[in-house]
Amino acid sequence: MTKTYARLTPLADSLPATVPFVGPETQERARGRPFAARLGANENGFGPSPMALSAMAEAARDVWMYGDPENFDLRMALAAHHGIAPENIMVGEGIDGLLGYLVRLLVGSGDVVVTSKGAYPTFNYHVAGFGGRIETVPYNADHEDPVALVETAREVGAKLVYIANPDNPMGTWHAAGTVQRMIEAVPEGCLLVLDEAYVEFAPEGTAPDLAPDDPRVVRMRTFSKAYGLAGARVGYAIGARELITAFHKIRNHFGMCRISQAGALAALHDQDHLRQTLDRVGAARRRIESIAQQNGLHPLPSATNFVAVDCGADGDFARAVLQALVQQDVFVRMPFSTPQDRCIRVSTGRAEELDLFAAALPRALERARSSR
Amino acid sequence: MTKTYARLTPLADSLPATVPFVGPETQERARGRPFAARLGANENGFGPSPMALSAMAEAARDVWMYGDPENFDLRMALAAHHGIAPENIMVGEGIDGLLGYLVRLLVGSGDVVVTSKGAYPTFNYHVAGFGGRIETVPYNADHEDPVALVETAREVGAKLVYIANPDNPMGTWHAAGTVQRMIEAVPEGCLLVLDEAYVEFAPEGTAPDLAPDDPRVVRMRTFSKAYGLAGARVGYAIGARELITAFHKIRNHFGMCRISQAGALAALHDQDHLRQTLDRVGAARRRIESIAQQNGLHPLPSATNFVAVDCGADGDFARAVLQALVQQDVFVRMPFSTPQDRCIRVSTGRAEELDLFAAALPRALERARSSR
Structure with missing residues (x-):
């Protein structure tokens, strides 16, 4: 029988080895391909001062x-x-x-x-x-x-x-x-x-x-x-x-x-830079809202640097949309719990990343609908 | 009576608000003057690659x-x-x-x-x-x-x-x-x-x-x-x-x-840089040993980037030496426990910092001896 040397506390022993969020890099390694748009972690692609x-x-x-x-x-x-x-x-x-x-x-x-x-x-x-x-x-x-x-x-x-x-x-x-x-x-x-x-x-x-x-x-x-x-x-x-x-x-x-x-x-x-960032984030947020609406989806009002986009059906449907976005190299995330999981969560980002999202979303919706 | 909202766990409540090491910056703020030689935290003044x-x-x-x-x-x-x-x-x-x-x-x-x-x-x-x-x-x-x-x-x-x-x-x-x-x-x-x-x-x-x-x-x-x-x-x-x-x-x-x-x-x-660092640290260690010996002190053999220097008396004496070094803007530390606290601990550093240590040590010893 193997001897034990590291005796975890009962609490530590009971915990799962987990991670609250899987990092995009982990997904990229699993996919064998980098993301083209990084819009999933509510990061700020406009960058620091x-x-x-x-x-x-x-x-x-x-x-x-x-x-x-x-x-x-x-x-x-x-x-x-x-x-x-x-x-x-x-x-x-x-x-x-x-x-x-x-x-x-x-x-x-x-x-x-x-x-x-x-x-x-x-x-x-x-x-x-x-x-x-x-x-x-x-x-x-x-x-x-x-x-x-x-x-x-x-x-x-x-x-x-x-x-x-x-x-x-x-x-x-x-x-x-x-x-x-x-x-x-x-x-x-x-x-x-x-x-x-x-x-x-x-x-x-x-x-x-x-x-x-x-x-x-x-x-x-x-x-x-x-x-x-x-x-x-x-x-x-x-x-x-x-x-x-x-x-x-x-x-x-x-x-x-x-x-x-x-x-x-x-x-x-550098509060000037902060103000510029807020302007850029505001514009990007409106763009995400507009992309969503153009695709017949409902963007939730947001006071953040991301938009929860209601995909109009249940969690399985939103997960299929998310999956199809990820397959098109667009990293987004979504809420974990019902009923919020009818949404995908899209972070604001630079124009070129939102262009990719705009291009990928119609196909993602098509794929998700066809697989229902 | 004030109401309590943050109820600490019994363990947290029992702990002191402490810090294992006081940072040199804290000492500098208290002194109102920066250190001229930073030789107390076993940092590596030769810097990274x-x-x-x-x-x-x-x-x-x-x-x-x-x-x-x-x-x-x-x-x-x-x-x-x-x-x-x-x-x-x-x-x-x-x-x-x-x-x-x-x-x-x-x-x-x-x-x-x-x-x-x-x-x-x-x-x-x-x-x-x-x-x-x-x-x-x-x-x-x-x-x-x-x-x-x-x-x-x-x-x-x-x-x-x-x-x-x-x-x-x-x-x-x-x-x-x-x-x-x-x-x-x-x-x-x-x-x-x-x-x-x-x-x-x-x-x-x-x-x-x-x-x-x-x-x-x-x-x-x-x-x-x-x-x-x-x-x-x-x-x-x-x-x-x-x-x-x-x-x-x-x-x-x-x-x-x-x-x-x-x-x-x-x-x-960059293992080449590491090797250069080890050479530099070795030379600085020998210099500290030599400075100590020139002042009649006993440097302990070291396999690190610092030297424990036995000041030849008790902890109070070593603390007085340390204090007199600090007063001369040379940041060093010392062991906390007896009998190791008969030593001061001097980190290796660049030549100009060791020059300052070399200049300050005789006076520090003098002050410590005169205050016994």
């Missing part, structure tokens, strides 16, 4: 040094940008990394967490990974349901309740007032995780005023989307000082890439 | 894309480099990040882990962070004690036993045969963590042959030291496939910086 690129090139020369474990310069700049104190800000390895830390701080075996059915799977991955139990609330007309989320959190005694505003994967959003009412209604003993990864794309009046010392909510922001730095892995949390301080108990203090720190700092300072 | 810099500049243009969550290209290259299978390799956010994952997989509340008293504090930080209990074994003549480590692991039923070879902070090392005997002696139910962060600097015959499917040991390697990419955060673990697969259960799949992935890949391919 040229100032961020310069700053990263400069920082690369110093990459023999560890990055500042306090992320001091970036936190100071974020504090000034938002008009809050740096003590209310925790910088980390993307929102994914920060969600992992947050869940680790709050969720132990059997603790309950509430989210929407079909919302961000990486959050669920972290909850499961720390032994938490997930209670889900259905979407309401393709929107996350703030009232039901908070009510359920109260009923089950949740430690965390998660909402993304704007939402991923549907692109829908709630006005600031609705979110503020959600914050007001959070039950004692429960923390609201307000994931604002896409908030820069949203109309004015989507983000509630920052009240960083509000103990009821922690907000997540990122440089991966509007700032075009997904590959750099820089996110930040805004929350009450006591909570932010708690991250220091468990975080990987030297975990931040020095080049990424510099890139994010420079990107933040 | 120019090929790595080019690859990172190239990758920066694509930083709007997430990095490949499988780290496929880097794992394939590492597999070819080591003559092992990619399934035996896990790439992660530095050894610090990988140690965190490993501890999370194996160590739950009350599980016991064995390490040397005064060895790598970040490992201990992770163990404490997951509720583990740390048993320590003293150094033996400034070397970690492989026999005592394994014996203690057996006595206490440890899940992990940690050794760094070469050792940090002392720079001492064991020959491959000694490590191999340690592997053979690891008790059932215990995994040996062999931290080889500095192994590229060590003489031939320091690293045991790679037997990657050996279930008794997991080895940690990094691009932070010999490859000069500390700020990029790229490390890798080599271990049995079953253990490596288990990392997929909990790791931050999209956690790697895309620029760092490219930098590490290119650095690995």
Whole structure:
């Protein structure tokens, strides 16, 4: 009999070896062919500020040094940008990394967490990974349901309740007032995780005023989307000082890439580039909407850098459309859960990539219809 | 009474808000003055391969894309480099990040882990962070004690036993045969963590042959030291496939910086630069030894990119020497535990930085002696 040396914890032993998202590179290797249009990961093909690129090139020369474990310069700049104190800000390895830390701080075996059915799977991955139990609330007309989320959190005694505003994967959003009412209604003993990864794309009046010392909510922001730095892995949390301080108990203090720190700092300072990006993303979003409509499909209103396109039938049909797009080298994704999975999710991108999507969609629909 | 919303787990609540190492930038901000010589973090001032810099500049243009969550290209290259299978390799956010994952997989509340008293504090930080209990074994003549480590692991039923070879902070090392005997002696139910962060600097015959499917040991390697990419955060673990697969259960799949992935890949391919680095580090090590000896101090033999310099008295004296070096803008560190804390730890660096160390040391010793 083989002897065992690595004894996993019962929890680790029980977990599946999984991945919340299969990367496009994995698909490309399986297909033996690269994608021609990369419109599936809600990345920002308009790219980061040229100032961020310069700053990263400069920082690369110093990459023999560890990055500042306090992320001091970036936190100071974020504090000034938002008009809050740096003590209310925790910088980390993307929102994914920060969600992992947050869940680790709050969720132990059997603790309950509430989210929407079909919302961000990486959050669920972290909850499961720390032994938490997930209670889900259905979407309401393709929107996350703030009232039901908070009510359920109260009923089950949740430690965390998660909402993304704007939402991923549907692109829908709630006005600031609705979110503020959600914050007001959070039950004692429960923390609201307000994931604002896409908030820069949203109309004015989507983000509630920052009240960083509000103990009821922690907000997540990122440089991966509007700032075009997904590959750099820089996110930040805004929350009450006591909570932010708690991250220091468990975080990987030297975990931040020095080049990424510099890139994010420079990107933040180039708000002109951000505004240009928002314009470009807006135009690309309208183009996706128009392509969808030209093909008789219904694009959902979006406050993000992607559009959920209702393919007009069930999940099997949308999956067939997606598959036929992928076969034509157009990388897109789709929601995991019914009924949202009647949609495909198309990220905004450069004109040439949307041209490929426009060309591929009619054939994809034809193939999907013929295989029904 | 204030209401509580964020309810930390009992474990998280019990942990201190800490940092295993205070960064030099933090010290610089406190001093109000930058360091002139950065010789404290065992970084590699000779820098990475120019090929790595080019690859990172190239990758920066694509930083709007997430990095490949499988780290496929880097794992394939590492597999070819080591003559092992990619399934035996896990790439992660530095050894610090990988140690965190490993501890999370194996160590739950009350599980016991064995390490040397005064060895790598970040490992201990992770163990404490997951509720583990740390048993320590003293150094033996400034070397970690492989026999005592394994014996203690057996006595206490440890899940992990940690050794760094070469050792940090002392720079001492064991020959491959000694490590191999340690592997053979690891008790059932215990995994040996062999931290080889500095192994590229060590003489031939320091690293045991790679037997990657050996279930008794997991080895940690990094691009932070010999490859000069500390700020990029790229490390890798080599271990049995079953253990490596288990990392997929909990790791931050999209956690790697895309620029760092490219930098590490290119650095690995430039073994000529690595050889030049090893020559430079060797020369700098001899220079530190010579500076120490000229000041009547005893440099410990080192197989790393730093030298532990025995200041010839107790920890208080060494701390005074260190403090006086820091006051002269020379950043160095020292061991945390007695009796190793009779030493200061000086990283190799460029000639101009060692010049500053050489100039500052006599005065530092004078100040330390006069304050006794």
